[in-house]
Amino acid sequence: MAARTLFAKIWDDHVVSDLGDGAVLLHVDRHLLHDLGGSRGLLDLKQRGLAVQSPELTFATPDHAISSAAGRAGTTETGWSLLDALRAETREAGIRLFDVGQRGQGIVHVIGPELGLSLPGTLIVCGDSHTCTHGGVGALAFGIGSSELSHVLATQTLVQRRPKTMRVRFEGALRPGVLPKDLILHLIGVIGAAGGTGYAVEYAGSAIAAMPVEGRLTICNLSIELGAKMGFVAPDETTYAYLQGRPYAPKGEAWEHALAAWRTLPGDPDAAFDREVAIDVAGVAPQVTWGTSPEHVVAVDGTIPDPTAEADPVRRRAMEAALAYMGLEPGGPIAGTKVDWVFIGSCTNGRLSDLREAASVARGNRVADGVRAWVVPGSEIVKRDAEAEGLDRVFTQAGFEWREPGCSMCLAANGEVVPPGQRSVSTSNRNFVGRQGPRARTHLASPAVAAAAALAGAITDVRRPA
Amino acid sequence: MRRFTRLEAVAAPILLENIDTDVIIRIERLVGNGIRGTLAPWCFGALRYLPDGSEDPGFVLNRPPYREAGIIIAGRNFGCGSSREGAVWSLQERGVTCVIAPSFGDIFFNNCFQNGILPVVLDEAVVSGLAREVEESQGAGRVTVDLEHCVVVSPAGRRHPFQVEARRREALLQGLDEIGATRRQAAAIEGFQARDRQRRPWVYVTGDPA
Numbered sequence: 001m002a003a004r005t006l007f008a009k010i011w012d013d014h015v016v017s018d019l020g021d022g023a024v025l026l027h028v029d030r031h032l033l034h035d036l037g038g039s040r041g042l043l044d045l046k047q048r049g050l051a052v053q054s055p056e057l058t059f060a061t062p063d064h065a066i067s068s069a070a071g072r073a074g075t076t077e078t079g080w081s082l083l084d085a086l087r088a089e090t091r092e093a094g095i096r097l098f099d100v101g102q103r104g105q106g107i108v109h110v111i112g113p114e115l116g117l118s119l120p121g122t123l124i125v126c127g128d129s130h131t132c133t134h135g136g137v138g139a140l141a142f143g144i145g146s147s148e149l150s151h152v153l154a155t156q157t158l159v160q161r162r163p164k165t166m167r168v169r170f171e172g173a174l175r176p177g178v179l180p181k182d183l184i185l186h187l188i189g190v191i192g193a194a195g196g197t198g199y200a201v202e203y204a205g206s207a208i209a210a211m212p213v214e215g216r217l218t219i220c221n222l223s224i225e226l227g228a229k230m231g232f233v234a235p236d237e238t239t240y241a242y243l244q245g246r247p248y249a250p251k252g253e254a255w256e257h258a259l260a261a262w263r264t265l266p267g268d269p270d271a272a273f274d275r276e277v278a279i280d281v282a283g284v285a286p287q288v289t290w291g292t293s294p295e296h297v298v299a300v301d302g303t304i305p306d307p308t309a310e311a312d313p314v315r316r317r318a319m320e321a322a323l324a325y326m327g328l329e330p331g332g333p334i335a336g337t338k339v340d341w342v343f344i345g346s347c348t349n350g351r352l353s354d355l356r357e358a359a360s361v362a363r364g365n366r367v368a369d370g371v372r373a374w375v376v377p378g379s380e381i382v383k384r385d386a387e388a389e390g391l392d393r394v395f396t397q398a399g400f401e402w403r404e405p406g407c408s409m410c411l412a413a414n415g416e417v418v419p420p421g422q423r424s425v426s427t428s429n430r431n432f433v434g435r436q437g438p439r440a441r442t443h444l445a446s447p448a449v450a451a452a453a454a455l456a457g458a459i460t461d462v463r464r465p466a
Numbered sequence: 467m468r469r470f471t472r473l474e475a476v477a478a479p480i481l482l483e484n485i486d487t488d489v490i491i492r493i494e495r496l497v498g499n500g501i502r503g504t505l506a507p508w509c510f511g512a513l514r515y516l517p518d519g520s521e522d523p524g525f526v527l528n529r530p531p532y533r534e535a536g537i538i539i540a541g542r543n544f545g546c547g548s549s550r551e552g553a554v555w556s557l558q559e560r561g562v563t564c565v566i567a568p569s570f571g572d573i574f575f576n577n578c579f580q581n582g583i584l585p586v587v588l589d590e591a592v593v594s595g596l597a598r599e600v601e602e603s604q605g606a607g608r609v610t611v612d613l614e615h616c617v618v619v620s621p622a623g624r625r626h627p628f629q630v631e632a633r634r635r636e637a638l639l640q641g642l643d644e645i646g647a648t649r650r651q652a653a654a655i656e657g658f659q660a661r662d663r664q665r666r667p668w669v670y671v672t673g674d675p676a
């Protein structure tokens with residue numbers, strides 16, 4: 001048999017039938033539902049007179065529409081009604097719901113790996129584009145729309161076309177102060193927000209091999225910002241050690257059986273990719289975005305770019321519009337830009353290791369006057385683990401607010417918004433126009449850079465705090 | 467699903483790259499289960515309105531004849547970002563049933579086909595040429611998109627062939643729903659799961675841990 005990539009092995013394993021003309025029917029191993037779209041899908045199915053094909057492969061949790069305030073107090077009326085509908089419809093369909101306050105609740109892309117639901121070699125979908133996150137454990141995972149969501153509920157399959165493959169090799173050792181978030185932002189800056197469009201991306205290289213699973217999840221999370229529907233890392237001993245003993249991971253003999261199968265998943269050494277990119281990570285500094293696309297990114301000690309230097313007219317116009325929206329002047333340093341809000345959390349950087357990074361910067365310091373800084377753990381388990389090691393007190397003593405797990409200000413669909421015109425440094429993944437609220441100005445950065453910005457009241461080089 | 471065969475319509479050029487789905491429809495318009503049919507006023511909300519809530523006369527879709535546009539001519543990577551199908555619904559409710567661009571966000575591209583909207587990929591130079599012709603006619607020159615013959619005809623009569631996967635073309639032409647077609651494969655799906663349970667039993671053991 002010809003040499004195959006990790007992608008090809010997993011894809012081929014899931015083909016139920018060939019529909020011709022490049023389309024195949026793929027089996028879905030894990031379908032995750034959240035509060036924004038879950039009940040809508042289940043109601044849609046009911047209206048069609050159909051039953052859920054495999055409720056035992058379907059899992060649900062509220063994350064997007066619930067507030068992160070204590071007691072979920074700020075949740076809007078619509079948010080509550082979506083949660084009520086999700087409760088009622090999952091109960092009726094026999095789908096496991098991880099409800100608020102329960103171990104297991106959290107941002108859907110944080111809980112999948114953490115509970116051991118997301119496993120190597122599985123095909124995972126969710127009505128959310130950051131489903132690519134789960135690729136960090138060696139799964140093919142991607143976001144789907146509402147129609148496809150109904151299709152999966154009804155048939156446990158999806159009609160898909162095979163994407164091209166790309167391998168990104170991150171080689172070398174990270175410099176101090178540089179985190180996985182910086183690597184992926186840097187990559188997006190280099191190949192662009194459409195650089196991965198049409199590709200399934202495998203992240204590899206010595207920096208990935210040395211990286212804990214949580215960092216890999218962060219890298220895979222921003223695959224969609226690269227334009228790629230899915231991104232993944234081949235499973236290895238680090239992956240297996242991370243998964244072993246997780247609540248829903250296989251146990252005993254089943255674990256040994258699974259492990260033997262997983263070890264055959266990594267791509268054959270001579271398997272070919274349609275595109276290869278290599279990044280020397282020793283040359284990567286902490287990153288921060290300056291504009292309204294994730295590709296609008298510079299080193300934190302870099303300069304706000306000047307659109308007049310851009311030859312491509314479409315790109316130049318986008319840069320000008322972005323600078324106007326962000327209220328920035330070209331040519332000056334990005335460091336020193338005053339900030340009003342700091343948001344630490346999201347499916348990108350809401351895991352325990354992220355909170356540890358932020359806490360190590362915050363410890364013993366104070367949030368600058370006039371800055372509001374939130375820490376929103378990615379899940380109930382992250383929250384409890386962080387509290388067990390005292391991170392909540394590190395944050396609150398430094399003047400950060402410690403909140404309940406969920407998406408919160410990452411998407412501002414739960415009453416939690418950055419006010420118009422205000423500037424936020426956020427560990428999330430989208431700096432789009434209005435993403436964190438109408439006219440809100442978002443700078444994406446790592447948890448360390450975000451924490452440093454909260455203390456300085458301005459964007460600052462975490463390696464040389466102001 | 468609605469059928470798409472041939473469309474002759476006003477085309478509005480929005481030649482920005484990376485227009486994301488947050489720009490097409492803001493999330494708060496999509497929260498709730500009764501949103502279908504309410505989205506037209508909020509399509510391109512981030513570009514259409516000034517901070518005081520009034521319409522921005524500088525935005526193309528606020529100006530006649532582009533207000534009635536059935537086609538959007540867009541820059542690279544249109545519809546990137548979130549998977550929200552509401553982006554497609556809002557375009558549809560606004561009367562847009564075709565988007566022409568050099569490239570699209572993958573999930574948005576899929577979502578279009580699920581709703582009877584045709585995303586057409588044409589070379590960047592062809593897309594900007596189309597936009598130029600439309601602008602020179604001040605929007606009066608209509609664009610024709612013919613899915614039966616897979617060709618876009620510019621206001622000046624220039625013909626630009628495009629490609630679309632045969633299966634998807636057929637579904638659009640006939641307004642076929644994918645769920646119905648897949649359900650006819652129920653036996654194949656059950657067969658797959660039965661074999662897979664032998665091969666990868668751990669995938670199917672999902673009860674709550676003791």
Ligand code: SF4
Pocket residue numbers: 063064107108109128130346347348406407410411428429
């Ligand atoms: S944290 Fe943000 S990006 Fe992640 S799932 Fe929630 S809303 Fe989406």
